[in-house]
Amino acid sequence: MATTAPHTPRGSARGSAPGSSSTPGALTGLVPRLLEICGDDGVLTDLSQRRVYESDGLTYHRSTPGVVVMPTSTEQVAAVVRLCAEHGVPYVPRGAGTGLSAGALPHAEGVLLVTSRMRRIIEIDLDNECAVVEPGVANLDITRAAGPHGYYYAPDPSSQQVCSVGGNVAENSGGAHCLKYGFTVNHVRGLEIVTPAGEVVELGGKAPGAHGYDLIGAFVGSEGTLGVATRITVSLTRSPQKTVTLLSAFTSLDAGGEAVSAIISAGVLPSAIEMMDALAIEAAERAVACDYPEGAAAVLVVELDGPAEEVDAQLERVTALCADAGSFETRAASGAEERALIWKGRKSAFAAVGRISPAYIVQDGVVPRTALGEVLGRIAALSAESGVRVANVFHAGDGNLHPLVLFDDAEPGAGERAEAVSGAILDLCIEHGGSITGEHGVGVDKACKMPRMYDDASLETFDLFRRAFDPAGIANPEKLLPTPRLCGERPGVRTGVHPLVESGEAEQF
């Protein structure tokens, strides 16, 4: 699954110098040792094979890895990392390559460590309500394994069919339902990690709340800069007795936003509240004919789950609150198929936008929920002033915006104008006390934006922590924190549709 080749973008891409078909010089000496460790089928040196891994889900950033290794065990990972440490060679961990911040962007002079062959579900332990898995296991495969027993794995990033649990740990992945159930970090009980020195360390286990510093909590979301998780113990969640999905349509974005505030302040905690604006709805209608209410300027998708009686009580309240906020139509579905129909429009929105626009930038920013209305208004104004179209599809319940900034990359200067709008949207998030990333991570893409959110002292403190794990600076360098070499690059532009989305294997939220 990690072998899906990214398509070539029409726009310019940065990357390693073309022409060399063999492994970069500094690494040549390591290859025989890597072959010994990972076996003939576990090392890729051929340029065409290495190129397959030149980007993750954010295809604008590209760099051909010096060498690719695909270990099958903790021992192999540790041996590879030890070798890197010995020679001061950087390494970049990669799961399924679905990340959207170029966190798995390879290092041209380094080793790309791909965990896709470590994909055993080691144990489903129902008595302890947990699963023990290898990092390459696909997120949804845990739920597939636990589902028949009445359990599921709660974090559900939109790429969950293909994205790896190891990648989820690195990025602290959320998903539409993290409003109620939290992020990856809230579900990891134990980690076996290989440190940047190549040592294997066990943290926690089936018992939640290991003593000492909460290294698990700090490791989750560290974007591969503190080591590689080689075995992960995650909590399983009891499948709810009842789940209802509502679709509520509004004649204005403001009214939809009002409904969100009303629901939250009424003390209802839905598992998800998603919102789409008119442009996103239009794109989704064209793509998948989702049959959302005609004339809607905004729709909310609200999901309620839990004990049946509680869900029924909440359903009544949410329906009333939507009506009070000016909804002209609310549909509720409790059957799996009917619910999927409501979700279809929402889930297809990103790919759909790719069809109405030759290129787009997807932004991931967060604002306090109470600032949603104002920020959406400012985004609309930005769009009107600049003539750049912006479609809004987002996790409204927690203020996580995903504006899609549309442009035609064949038109000179359009990309720059779109970038300016995308950057201005992020500025709005910061201005309103929000965050530059709610779930996609910092990676390479937003490393240079970090100083907008944190002062120098805070950034230096992050670096102090990083150096505690990785004094030599070989673990996914040039990611997460700004460096002079890095900052000066342009922000990421997406052209067309990501190949995994195109092939229907993943959705982008």
Add this chain to the structure above:
Amino acid sequence: MRQDLDVEGCALREGAPGDAVCGVVPTRVAVPTDTDSLAGVMAAAHRRGLSVTVRGAGTALDWGRPPRSLDLLVDVSALSWIDHNAGDLVVEVGAGTPVAELYAALAAAGQRLSYDPVRAGGTVGGALATGVSGPRRLLSGALRDLVIGMTVVRADGVVARSGGRVVKNVAGYDLAKLHTGGFGTLGVIASVAFRLHPLPESLRVVSARVSSRSRAEQALAALRGTTVVPSAVELDWPAEGAGRLDVVLEGTPDGLDARVEAAARALAPRGRDGDPAVAEELPEGWGLLPAEGTVALVTAPPAESVAAAAWVGELSGAVDAAAHVRGSASTGSLSVSFPPGTSSERVGLVVDGVRSAGGHPLVLLRAEPHIRAAGIDPWGEVPGLELMRAVKDSFDPGHRLSPGRFAGGI
């Protein structure tokens, strides 16, 4: 001598016996009034190479190990303020804010921090630094899971922030995780932002007597088979007599009836231990650890909670240690409390038995002076200790923040 620590907005005084941390009296006590003066006094202590321990309300000064050295006790109780944004279900508070004050302010707005304190009278900063969460961690997670941002003053007096004031944010390392439960050994918590939850309309406690280990295990397995979504499942395993399970359910009045019924059925399928009782309020002293005596915290895989409690009971019974086990059966987080004055031999036998034969990690949260004097290791073996040392060396290279108070002598 005094002038060197003079910082605007920060009172200074000589240490007194009442300021002792695990019996160690500080030379001086500083009382900063805000983050700036806290940073100022920390920077001054850094320049002078002073060892520093932090206190809030002082409810956990007898927890952990004594500091090896204590030149300066920094009392952050004046950093008490509440900035509640009800619409966003977010609150930011100063570290010295009393937990009870925070709860009262939130309740007035129909909200709560979904954390049950384990000590009465403590501050938010103290709750974070000690990091032990009470029963309702089952539903909303432990205290660490509710933190969305933190401002910390480093050992060198530099103010650093991580996270923010929004519930969803993955920018930068989540350093608050390290400070939560870090006993002030990595920095001084100045303020924190929490995510909040709406106060549930109604609450029920379904309680059942469990006369044996197997009855308790059956009841818990049956409960796991339901979809009642409890907020807490507390096991009470006293030294003498039958145990008890308390299941807390929260929700709407209408929705609760069926859940209460299902939980009651699970707890007492055949009524051998009598019918479960249903209360509409939490029992007195809910979640609080005893205010005196030696207290340990054991973590076990959830399915082994009852076995672990019963094993403590056996160990304790054999030496007449009268250990009382309570805790979250569904998360495997159990406290073991000994009556004040229990001898170090008795405590030592139980501690060793839990760690070795039981195979469960055990930490002594509070060890009475005679227990400390007997040399029982309060932390035991902590996996990942080398990484923890590396983190400590990075943040506090001079080892001046509560030296020796944490695991492995950190």
